[in-house]
Amino acid sequence: MSQLPSQFSQSALQDYVDCARRFELKYIQKMRWPAAESEPIELQEAHMRRGALFHQMIHLHHLGVPPEQIATTEMDDDLRLWWQAYLESDVLRNLPQNRYPEYTLSVPLAGRRLIAKYDLLAYDQSRGVIVDWKTSLRRTKQAVLEQRLQTVVYRYVAVAAGVISADQLTMIYWFATHPEDIAILPYSQAQYEQDGHYLIALLQEIEKREVFDLTVHVKRCxxxxxRSLCERGVSAGDFEGIDEIDIDDDAFDLDFDQVAEVVF
Ligand code: SF4
Known part of the structure; x- marks a missing residue:
């Protein structure tokens, strides 16, 4: 009998909430299935490589490497546009002074560890800002972002680890494909306490679970x-059709930045 993981990331918890069976396959059985998330596979792979490179470029920038040196790396037209938009963004100008790119924090919770790997954590004595750079094709709706486990876990862990108080913390999602439409999510002590109860209940539910059901929301497949293992279809979803997919449960969000984090 396989064991539950000793630490939980936001990706693992999001998989569990989206589909308990997917969580079981990925994190308990540790199964790697030879199929693509979307097709054409070349477009998906190119997009994921571009996203990974974009995150590396931002990392270098926050380590102090001048932008003109970073921009000499291999860039296609899309990446050049993202990079230019990033450099011109007001988000950069208004961040607290102490900035920690690609920063990982973890805290104990319900007998396990909860882990958050931040694109950027910036803070000083008066405020903290979590920034997540998104390269998804579409700009996720604010209501969906509020509920995403990434938002819940990232903000909760930053406060539980003692980085900053909840009332001084804000999370920002910056979308490379929609740089003018930044999502700003302030935090609060009341929300922190609510998130703590929710996360503990979620971990306890996973701990007690014996059967990991397939999701009833077949569009998530x-x-x-x-999908072929679960007999939920053979063909992958259309990569370029992600923008147009009819969302009936309002919780679907194919996050290639998170997929890339697992793959690379
Ligand atoms: S194909 Fe559907 S039911 Fe199977 S693991 Fe994936 S989301 Fe869950």
Missing amino acids: FYCVF
Whole structure:
């Protein structure tokens, strides 16, 4: 009998909430299934490589490497546009002074560890800002972002680790494909306490679970690698159709930045 993981990331918890069976396959059985999330696979892979490179460039920038040196790396037209938009963004100008790119924090919770790997954590004595750079094709709706486990875990861990108080913390999602439409999510002590109760209950539910059911929301299977194993279809979802997908449960969000984090 396989064991539950000793630490939980936001990706693992999001998989569990989206589909308990997917969580079981990925994190308990540790199964790697030879299928693509979307097709054409060349477009998906190119997009994921571009996203990974974009994150590396921002990392270098926050380590102090001048932008003109970073921009000499291999860039295609899309990446050049993202990079230019990033350099011109007001988000950069208004961040607290102490900036920690690609920063990982973890805290104990319900007998396990909860881990958050931040694109950027910036803070000083008066405020803290979490920034997540998104390269998804579409700009995720604010209401969906509020509920995403990434938002819940990132903000909760930053406060629980003692970086900053909840009332001084803000999370920002910056979308490379929609740089004018920044999502700003302030935090609060009341929300922190609510998130703590929710996360503990979620971990306890996973701990007690014996059967990991397939999701009833079959549209979540379109872009899942396990669809043939689950007999939920063989063909992958259309990569360029992600923008147009009809969302009936309002919780679907194919996040290639998170997929890339697992793959690379
Ligand atoms: S194909 Fe569907 S049911 Fe199977 S693991 Fe993926 S999301 Fe869950």
